[in-house]
Amino acid sequence: MDENGSFEIFLSETQTLRIPPVIGGTYEFVRCIGNGSNSAVILVRHKSENLFYAVKIVTRNLLIEENLMNRFEQEIRIMQHLHHPNIITLKEIVYETENIYIVMDYCENGELFSYIIDQSEVTEIEAKKIFRQIIEAVKYIHDRSIAHRDIKPENILLDRELNAKLCDFGLCHVTSPTRELLTPCGSPFYAPPEIVKNLKYDGKKADIWSLGIVLFTMVTGALPWTEIDPPERLYDQIQRAEIKVPFNFSLDLRKLILSMTDKDPTKRPNCDQILYGPWLFNKEHHTVNFCQSQINFKNNLNTRVNSSKSQPTEILITSFKTKVSGRSRRGRKNTDISVSPMTPYSTNGWHQRVRVRGTNEGQTCEQPPSIETLKRIVPSSGRKAKR
Numbered sequence: 001m002d003e004n005g006s007f008e009i010f011l012s013e014t015q016t017l018r019i020p021p022v023i024g025g026t027y028e029f030v031r032c033i034g035n036g037s038n039s040a041v042i043l044v045r046h047k048s049e050n051l052f053y054a055v056k057i058v059t060r061n062l063l064i065e066e067n068l069m070n071r072f073e074q075e076i077r078i079m080q081h082l083h084h085p086n087i088i089t090l091k092e093i094v095y096e097t098e099n100i101y102i103v104m105d106y107c108e109n110g111e112l113f114s115y116i117i118d119q120s121e122v123t124e125i126e127a128k129k130i131f132r133q134i135i136e137a138v139k140y141i142h143d144r145s146i147a148h149r150d151i152k153p154e155n156i157l158l159d160r161e162l163n164a165k166l167c168d169f170g171l172c173h174v175t176s177p178t179r180e181l182l183t184p185c186g187s188p189f190y191a192p193p194e195i196v197k198n199l200k201y202d203g204k205k206a207d208i209w210s211l212g213i214v215l216f217t218m219v220t221g222a223l224p225w226t227e228i229d230p231p232e233r234l235y236d237q238i239q240r241a242e243i244k245v246p247f248n249f250s251l252d253l254r255k256l257i258l259s260m261t262d263k264d265p266t267k268r269p270n271c272d273q274i275l276y277g278p279w280l281f282n283k284e285h286h287t288v289n290f291c292q293s294q295i296n297f298k299n300n301l302n303t304r305v306n307s308s309k310s311q312p313t314e315i316l317i318t319s320f321k322t323k324v325s326g327r328s329r330r331g332r333k334n335t336d337i338s339v340s341p342m343t344p345y346s347t348n349g350w351h352q353r354v355r356v357r358g359t360n361e362g363q364t365c366e367q368p369p370s371i372e373t374l375k376r377i378v379p380s381s382g383r384k385a386k387r
Contacts (some may be wrong), residue, residue, distance in 0.1 A: 055103050079169055088100065205268050212243075
């Protein structure tokens with residue numbers, strides 16, 4: 001805490017965020033949740049409501065310097081018009097001289113990414129509940145001609161009751177039936193073949209592919225790609241849509257995943273067809289253990305961590321070919337935060353140790369352990385999951 005009573009969060013050697021003990025006269029600083037090279041997320045308490053919220057902090061100067069103001073304003077405009085129980089709620093925006101504070105729902109259970117890792121096993125009935133809510137959220141935005149373009153477990157939060165909340169709309173785009181999109185977006189691990197090939201694409205159909213990969217990851221605990229290093233092997237698998245769903249899952253689930261990840265975008269189902277399809281309506285379910293990869297996890301972890309990056313795919317492809325680095329995250333306490341303003345947990349990088357002066361919990365705000373401890377979300381070995 002400095003002489004003015006403000007808290008300091010060190011983002012880098014040259015970037016420091018100064019946060020007043022009370023934001024906008026209403027929100028009391030509690031602790032740091034996470035940070036990145038250009039922004040941070042904190043937990044606050046509403047003084048009169050006595051409720052907790054997540055607040056994302058971005059600096060005005062950084063938005064201008066990085067030419068991100070247009071993206072920021074677009075995301076704000078879209079989020080202000082989205083009202084759905086399975087989409088993160090934007091409560092308020094507080095503008096101050098140096099910083100902009102985006103007040104949102106606080107999701108106690110963090111990211112779906114973290115939930116998948118923490119569970120020793122998952123059942124189809126559990127997956128159905130969460131996935132139905134995710135599809136409901138995506139249907140809501142698709143019905144309003146909005147494509148998310150960055151759907152992945154890191155951008156789906158879970159509240160106290162494990163209800164899913166779609167977040168991070170920094171790459172979303174208003175779509176048109178007569179106009180295809182050009183900009184490759186999102187993580188290559190969840191990107192469809194048409195984006196990896198740098199072709200024009202239908203944003204909604206691209207979202208459906210990403211949802212199919214998310215569903216596969218939920219029920220297996222693994223990515224469907226058997227090889228992710230070198231990157232060219234990964235891209236080749238994606239382009240050929242080489243996805244093998246273990247046979248011990250229900251037939252309806254297997255068919256759904258394969259239909260959502262069809263190489264031909266026109267053959268992928270829409271959200272209504274998924275919601276009213278046999279898997280989400282079928283009450284039968286199976287207990288499914290996580291697939292355990294036979295691939296050495298440590299050899300691949302540096303490549304795996306880049307799935308969190310919400311940059312255009314063409315940029316990611318270049319970065320994969322030059323240098324891959326990073327550290328892990330677990331959603332419950334957040335990670336390296338991107339400039340994308342709307343999500344309390346979604347990030348553009350990985351955990352750092354966050355030095356916070358004057359917190360209620362001591363001298364430092366520790367981030368979760370490194371990815372060496374995350375032993376389940378790994379490239380699939382292509383073998384059947386054990387019962």
